[in-house]
Amino acid sequence: MTSAIEPLARAGYGARGLVYLIVGFFAVLAAMGNGQAKDSEGALRTILAQPFGTILVWLMVVGLAGYAVWRLVQAFLDPDHIGNGAKGLVVRAGLFVSALTHIALAFFAVGLVSTWGGSGGGGGGGGDPTAEWLAKAFDAGYAQILVWIAAAIAVGVGCAFVWKGASRGFEKFFKCPESIMRWLRPVAIVGLVARGAVFMILAVLIVTGGSVYDPEARPGLEDALEALQRFTFGWLVLLVLAFGLAAFGAYSLAQARYRHINVD
Numbered sequence: 001m002t003s004a005i006e007p008l009a010r011a012g013y014g015a016r017g018l019v020y021l022i023v024g025f026f027a028v029l030a031a032m033g034n035g036q037a038k039d040s041e042g043a044l045r046t047i048l049a050q051p052f053g054t055i056l057v058w059l060m061v062v063g064l065a066g067y068a069v070w071r072l073v074q075a076f077l078d079p080d081h082i083g084n085g086a087k088g089l090v091v092r093a094g095l096f097v098s099a100l101t102h103i104a105l106a107f108f109a110v111g112l113v114s115t116w117g118g119s120g121g122g123g124g125g126g127g128d129p130t131a132e133w134l135a136k137a138f139d140a141g142y143a144q145i146l147v148w149i150a151a152a153i154a155v156g157v158g159c160a161f162v163w164k165g166a167s168r169g170f171e172k173f174f175k176c177p178e179s180i181m182r183w184l185r186p187v188a189i190v191g192l193v194a195r196g197a198v199f200m201i202l203a204v205l206i207v208t209g210g211s212v213y214d215p216e217a218r219p220g221l222e223d224a225l226e227a228l229q230r231f232t233f234g235w236l237v238l239l240v241l242a243f244g245l246a247a248f249g250a251y252s253l254a255q256a257r258y259r260h261i262n263v264d
């Protein structure tokens with residue numbers, strides 16, 4: 001089974017790495033006052049606008065779908081031996097959510113390519129069923145419950161990323177010589193801590209903006225980065241996070257090459 005899953009997983013890590021390199025690049029430009037921050041969907045739009053962009057985005061679709069498959073394998077088959085304890089189940093639940101997120105991003109990319117020629121290079125296709133479900137839940141009076149649950153999840157995910165970086169827990173999943181790990185280690189630590197920090201900023205945005213719900217404007221990565229610009233010296237924090245997210249992209253590309261993947 002490993003022979004079938006491994007190329008999908010590696011393609012997925014590569015796709016994620018490219019997305020975060022683009023996100024980090026535009027965040028640097030935004031910090032310098034020369035552009036606007038982008039999220040994952042914005043990164044895909046940027047790729048589509050390049051020469052041979054349609055082909056590149058279709059390759060990203062394959063990579064993102066492969067990454068989702070790998071996350072599902074991690075969640076249900078536990079190839080990394082996370083276990084069935086309380087901590088293990090929480091981590092595996094997070095892997096399942098990650099799979100759903102990347103499936104949604106892959107569908108967004110498909111819709112983006114499908115509408116590129118006929119809508120002047122516009123947005124994705126169709127409505128957002130998650131947004132519709134959340135809107136109904138908010139209308140039914142569950143707003144505050146959903147807000148605090150979403151914020152708690154964001155904080156938990158953020159802390160997990162920070163801890164994984166600070167404790168160097170990622171090292172056990174790599175199979176590479178120390179000469180490679182020597183430069184990869186600091187890149188991974190910076191990238192993981194930066195991504196964790198973004199999730200914590202998202203938690204604040206979820207709580208502060210949760211009283212008024214707009215299905216088309218749920219806080220995301222782009223909102224978190226742009227929020228920093230409103231604070232004194234926020235551009236400096238944004239600049240640091242931008243390089244951190246680019247480092248996370250580089251870390252993901254390293255995973256595509258050196259991450260230990262074994263399902264058997």
